[in-house]
Amino acid sequence: MPDFAEPIARLIDQFKRLPGIGQKTAQRLAFHLLRAGPEEAIALADSIRDAKLKIRECSVCNNITDADPCLYCASATRNRTVICVVEEPHNIIAIERTRQYNGLYHVLGGALSPLEGVGPDQLKLRGLIERLKTGPVQEIIIATNPTAEGEATAVYVSKLIKPLGVRVTRIGVGIPVGSDLEYADEITMLKAMEGRRDL
């Protein structure tokens, strides 16, 4: 005899497929939806379906969007001479929160990671090269993560772009604001020293 009625068991199974959700959490979520009004459950189902059906990749920058091109690529007010290269679409949100950057973006869809089977062919580099050849781009800011994979990707991309005569810069790496130098490890401190600037 099954522990739960078939529809609930199926719902729990679906929740369990989501990252970070185990059996107990899946049960809690399923029972929360059962207790909630039907409109709440239907609204959730609708938003999942809409997100899945309407969201796609921007044909220019590979950002996720509901309109192609995305709002950054379509905007007339953004600076078209600068492109910031990021690993994933959610990295754009972190940069947009600064409200200082007004250029365009290019999403690579990951970083070079041989152990994960991600090589240069798996990254969306061809579109970036096309944009550099055809557009008024003067500078590329590489904003990949400051990890081994991110650094390798940054160096690879810069080697690819420099022959095109475009300025290539890397975001600063070092001590985070609000932390204490005492707790910085050697590599973080070294990067901070390398990236020092005139005052």
Place this chain on the structure above:
Amino acid sequence: MRGSLRCDNYIHLRFAARVRWVLTVGAPTTSMPVRESEALILRSFPLGEADRLVSFLSRSEGRMRGVASGARRTKSRFGSTLEPFSYVRMWFYERQTRELVRINQCELIESFLEAQRDYAVSLAFALVSEVTEAVLGEHEVAEPNFRLLLVIARAIKAGAKLPLPLAYFAFWIVRLGGWMPALDRCSRCGADVHNARASMARSGLFCPNCTLPGQRTISQEALQLARRMASEKLERLMKANFATAAIDDVKDHMLNLVEQHIEKKLQTRKMTADEPGQLK
């Protein structure tokens, strides 16, 4: 009624005995002593909201996996210590019922992060990491493998051309695994193969008479290099000049042996083959 009283008395006596035992012996603890060991980080994956699942080779405990809480946060106390091939002093504890250890703290001893900025070098490190993970079981103490990884990483960091350290690594990983055939005689008939055209397979080295169809030959230069690898340090071999074909031959045959023993193809090996630059 009498039964109930007897039951209450029994529980009372049991409880009193337990209290006496705790007072005299001490509370039953599930203590988790923090262990300290030198370790090399093999790879790490994002886990949950901001954690990392880290695979590492401990000098004293062997290959292990652990969780570093909050390691992906900007102000993480782990900093760059969990990057691939970081040589660290690590403090961790494990619970008997859990497969993963919990990583408390890491102190950087030596970093190989700068060397990995080059894609070809990062591919080489990835190959070393994948092979190590594949051949070593968890909690299997492997101090010689630990020293081998350090030697290889330091040679690459010092700027050595990649093929020789990789071939040396592949040779010694096979030797430490106990899969190395005799390099001077035929495995079937015992004939001397010092000056003969030999072939190598999982079951050993074969002279021309015993070679079966389809077995891949190994050059005499490659065999000589392999014999030298068995007795000489990498830094000494790097000063000598070896033909690229011989180095590639040793590496390919050794990686073939590794793949035959782990019964799967190495993912990074194919990627290194596709990389036309420094890896060939």
